[in-house]
Amino acid sequence: MMKVSYPLIKPKYYKSLILDLGNFIRHPINELSIKKSTKHKIYDTIGLFFIKVVFSIMVASLLQLVYEPENQTSVSMSERFGSFPLLLIGGMILPIFEEITFRLSLKFRPIYLALTSGTLTYYVITKAIFKSRLSMVDETFWYRIITGFMILLIVYVISSRRFIRQDLQQFWKKHFKLIYYLSCISFAWLHIFNFELNLINLLLLPILTLPQLFSATIAGYTRVAFGFKYPVLLHMITNSLFLSLTLLPLN
Template sequence: MDLINILKEINKIYLFFLTGFVPPTIDTSLKRRILFFLNILLILVITNVFSILLTFYSQEFFHFDLPEKIDRDRDYSLSSIHNLIIAVIVAPVFEELTFRKGLRFSKNNLVITIAGALFFVLRIVFMIKMMIVIPIIISAVILLSTYKHRNLFLKLNAFWNSSPRVIFYVSLFLFTFLHLLNYDISLRVLLFSPLLLISQFLSGIIYSYVRLKDSIYASILIHSIDNLLLILFLNFL
């Protein structure tokens, strides 16, 4: 792991952001994957530091305060096992399956993405009770899994292959703006959303790149480690 390789990886991520396309990996050796993971983690650290400094100095320079999160008092200390599990395990798995699994098209990937999206909309956005949400999701999964219209899935597959940038951008912006739900939505929150969401926006690009470059398991792992590193940083700052 050296500066040249990190800069090359950043350039690849930038090209991915412009095109939504990741060239196939030729070298799949364990050594390459370890170096790739280390480079990505370092890039995530850099983007997190950049996001923190940008928001801090923007407030200092322009003399304003950003809106506070609804759950600003939530305990993310290392002693709070419940919140740690949510932040480091539950959230990364759920978010990656919902927003990154479908970046590669298959019927199963589509079903998983729609199931996750339904959960977010019904449970998190509209706060409908779980006893209602679960049957709706199960019904949708069964319906989609047993749907036999082959031409529809062929057309969707063709669209995914011909429009990777569209699929990537939709996934990225949905993932990013989902995090506005951490705030009490108002005009002020919307005006400050670029600063409030810069970290999620940048990390979403990187998670998507990892998912397409390696696998969904890799993006889940990277997402989990990234959240853990951020919690450690906040605890020991």
């Protein structure tokens, strides 16, 4: 009889995952994992999801004992959308958008860099300049869209030029550790816009965004080691789970 393995129920499996993740965080390498099959990549992605959920719950529980600011983004989306649109936008569309913004160009290609530049522009001007929401269709929406698209085109045209593309490829290869760390920190710290921008929240920024920082390290690892679809899947599952919990009738 063929022996069936279920790694997701084995404690040693999670220990191995944590060690692999820790080694990558200390020494990021911009290479795909060629030793793992698609099945094992899926196993690892699910295992990392469980690890991320446990870590997030632990951090959230500790924060609740001391300080618990309101997540204004979650409240805004819940007020503007019904159950299905909320899960569609928050659980599928926004994860794809954020993974393009923060993880796609961990692997360098002109089109990847252009897409990241365009979506990051939309993200920053939406949050920092117009104090709006990514999914908000208001009087600034088309300005944000057009500005992001123009940046996308400019970056693509410039980075596609042969000598610039070659220089950027060398830069990515030589400074990947810096690029990976910056992607993690920017993803985490830009989530401060989910909260009210008062002095206390700004001082506590590294703590309030600690779950996002941990998520970014995992997403960056899966993007580089397994491919772009894996952090997208991980992000979708995470958002869909937490959004689904907010829809439960707890009263």
